[in-house]
Amino acid sequence: MVHPKDSNYSDLMFQDLNSIQNIAVLLNGKMRTPKIEALHRLIDWLNARLDEKSKIVKLGLDNSSLGNNPWLTGFIEADGNFYCGFDLNSGIAEAVKNYMRVSQKQIYKYASDIPKENNSNFQIMEKIREFLDVKTVNEIKRTKEKYVELSYEVRTTKKTSCDLLINYLSIYPLFSSKHQDFLDWREFHRIRLSREYRTLKGTSKLIYLKNSMNTKRTQFNWDSLNSFYC
Numbered sequence: 001m002v003h004p005k006d007s008n009y010s011d012l013m014f015q016d017l018n019s020i021q022n023i024a025v026l027l028n029g030k031m032r033t034p035k036i037e038a039l040h041r042l043i044d045w046l047n048a049r050l051d052e053k054s055k056i057v058k059l060g061l062d063n064s065s066l067g068n069n070p071w072l073t074g075f076i077e078a079d080g081n082f083y084c085g086f087d088l089n090s091g092i093a094e095a096v097k098n099y100m101r102v103s104q105k106q107i108y109k110y111a112s113d114i115p116k117e118n119n120s121n122f123q124i125m126e127k128i129r130e131f132l133d134v135k136t137v138n139e140i141k142r143t144k145e146k147y148v149e150l151s152y153e154v155r156t157t158k159k160t161s162c163d164l165l166i167n168y169l170s171i172y173p174l175f176s177s178k179h180q181d182f183l184d185w186r187e188f189h190r191i192r193l194s195r196e197y198r199t200l201k202g203t204s205k206l207i208y209l210k211n212s213m214n215t216k217r218t219q220f221n222w223d224s225l226n227s228f229y230c
Contacts, residue, residue: 021046021056029059032071033124034108036061066131070172075128076102077176082185084210086197093197093206098188100165102128103140103153125152132161162189177217179224184209 002011014020024042031039040058047055066072080102086093104121108114125137134154142149156162166186174182188209196202212219 017046017049021050021054024056028056030062030069030071032062032127033104033121034114034119037108037114037118066127067168072128072131073169073172073174076100076169077174077178079103080178081214082178082181084185084188084206084213086203086206086210088203091200091203093203096192096197096206097157098185098192099155099157099162100185101153101155103151106139106150106152121152125154129154132156132164133158134161159193173224173227175224175228177220180217180221181213184213 002013004011014023020042024039024046027039028043043056043058050056062071080100082098082100084098086096088094104125106121108119108121122137128134129137132154134156135158138153138155140149140151140153142151156165166189169182173179188206191197191202191205191209197206
């Protein structure tokens with residue numbers, strides 16, 4: 001574990017050969033994005049250092065249903081977030097909305113010799129869109145100080161999509177603090193559908209939930225780690 005100076009995060013690093021080999025074996029056959037190219041380079045590097053019996057056979061992309069395993073959970077852990085919002089009118093919430101959004105840069109590697117069809121993240125974002133019954137994959141363009149960022153984004157804006165996500169994450173739960181964000185988001189979703197927010201008490205619940213999520217979270221509970229994937 002490395003804690004970079006003057007930062008608010010930690011890096012978990014694996015440097016010994018056995019750990020790196022175990023990670024490669026665990027990931028092999030489970031990749032769904034163009035990043036499989038990096039895994040295959042790692043396997044080539046390992047195979048050059050392993051005896052014949054220990055060499056790893058490189059497997060292709062996992063094209064199984066997203067609903068069959070927790071891969072999408074991990075994807076959301078890394079690149080997704082839960083949004084809750086509303087306006088206030090005389091102390092009562094209106095224009096209430098909530099969604100999960102997950103995004104990914106459009107091109108895996110620029111200035112690369114990877115074939116174009118293997119270098120785009122659109123295919124996996126399209127599969128996520130289909131799985132969550134979202135209308136379209138949005139193309140996002142953000143102008144930064146020194147470059148333009150192009151990405152794909154999927155948002156669960158409608159009830160059916162949110163319900164599909166809730167069912168999935170109830171089977172394959174998140175385990176970082178994002179799990180608690182999901183639980184608050186799910187409760188926000190319930191209140192929105194029930195229209196409880198039309199009372200002062202209901203609006204107060206929405207305000208509390210919104211102000212307890214994401215970067216505003218100050219209370220953490222890690223009991224969910226007791227049932228971490230085995």
